[in-house]
Amino acid sequence: MNKIFASVALASMVVASQAASALTVGFSQVGSESGWRTTFSESVKAEAERRGIDLKFSDAQQKQENQIKAIRSFIAQGVDAIVVAPVVETGWRPVLMEAARSRIPVVIVDRNVDVGNSRLYVTRIAPDFVDEGRKAAGWLMDATGGDCDIVELQGTVGSSAAIGRMEGFNEVLAEYPNAQIVRSQTAEFTRSKGKEVMESILKAEGGGKNLCALWTHNDEMALGAIQAIKEAGLQPGKDILVVSVDAVDDIFTALKAGDVNATVEMSPHLGGPAFDVIDEYLKGKRDFEKWIVMDGEVFTQQNYQAEYNKRMGAE
Template identity: 85%
Template sequence: MNKTLMGLALASLLGASQLASALTVGFSQVGSESGWRTTFSESVKAEAEKRGIDLKFSDAQQKQENQIKAIRSFIAQSVDAIVVAPVVETGWRPVLMEARRARIPVVIVDRNVAVTDDRLYITRIAPDFVDEGRKAAQWLMEATDGRCDIVELQGTVGSSAAIGRMEGFNEVIGKHPEASIVRSQTAEFTRAKGKEVMESILKAEGGGKALCALWAHNDEMALGAIQAIKEAGLKPGEDILVVSVDAVDDIFTALLDGEVNASVEMSPHLGGPAFDVIEAYLGGKRDFEKWMVMDGRVFTQENAKAEYEKRQAN
């Protein structure tokens, strides 16, 4: 985790401990399209309760217009701060300007916003999506000696997660002339769409026997695609290698069963760092990095067991 995150609690002691019990924070979440997203929401709610923060939670159901309405509602309620996990990158300037005029600080978590004026938010707390794509591709290129016909399941079109993961993955495989993406289609970060789209791709690819690997932008799509692969009479993890991002609990079962080969971790526990920033800001701190990077490990069939047992014990 970024060192700045670790120091925020100390930095906020100037006044945040008194502020926390009285804070009202609005949180606009993308939706509940995946197990990772659900864990993320639950983690934020639990952290708010632990700190005595009155959390105004809004589920956008993956629609930006719902998020904009929620943020305007938070502004009308005069909340102390707003946390946003954006559906897509663009289209945020007007509503963020409204929050700024109302003197309500905003923290961006997870996906990014594309605005030219970074004064419209305090900081963004998120992983490096490009690096996640690189890690997934590096594992796959090492596993296949750089020779692989790949199917890609993209996340939500226009989201920074999909854009970044695609960029990082393509950067790595671009260095391997015998590796290429032969099919690429969005499955909207959901398990149901992952299955549906993979079924279509396998039919288009003559049953999929010539395919080397599936690269999914998140675990939910990978898990859906695995069902399609099995129903097509192929063995996921063997006939078609599977690599994805998130490292949710369900993916560890698939790793241990040999149906997934690798998953890049993306921590869903962003609430604590976000509230640390808000408390520090309201306590007088102003010098924040504009992007606080959350690091993630790569889990494979070789190292999944220890992590899975650790999670089950907690």
């Protein structure tokens, strides 16, 4: 009987030891403003579960103050590491200094932070937003011969995604004197605002019949704007070309329908690379690149089919 009790006790100690060794990671997410963002969150959660990581997830609902509160809560809980997808670039230095003082490594994913000292975070795992803008503009200039009046729907003002995509797009546009952005307004990365803002722009542009193209900083705004274009009696993808960024599942349906012409892929699967970095850091590695770039393809009406089949389970 004593041997049985001893075995049970030993098994309990092993389980307790395994539980104690499991990583606890705090993840502060921007929100759930888009299909891409939701997929991003679900991907991180699934990857954490697969690795046995205790993930403390916080949805900031698009508010930086909520993210700062969440990070301070993670610090108070003594998590092993923190992952942050920041709403905007500025305003992070004080709370990241608090994490550094507590010796808690921070990994930035997706959007960037401007803290003046890159030692306050381990690395940033994200696409090149500027290059995404270049790719979108490059496709549009090729499609139109560089002669185009463009409407732009910007993302969240102050976010690195909006800043970078705008910079890259405008960089390419500067090489084409007959291409110009005639209207530019934020639609906050959401489908509902995309529709609302596009309705307003179409009215201001006399119904939109003289517009060549719509350039949006993400697919959700494009999908909302497409509805506005249709309700105005125009055909998106033909009367007004549509190019955007993210490559979410819904945009492939729109590509198939001919409503969208091109989208630049932005992978939402950032959890695996982030957890890899955290694991290596906690094992003693310190020489990380400060920016681990995630690249993406440009999907168009001409090349979307294979990816569409894969996502929709047709292969």
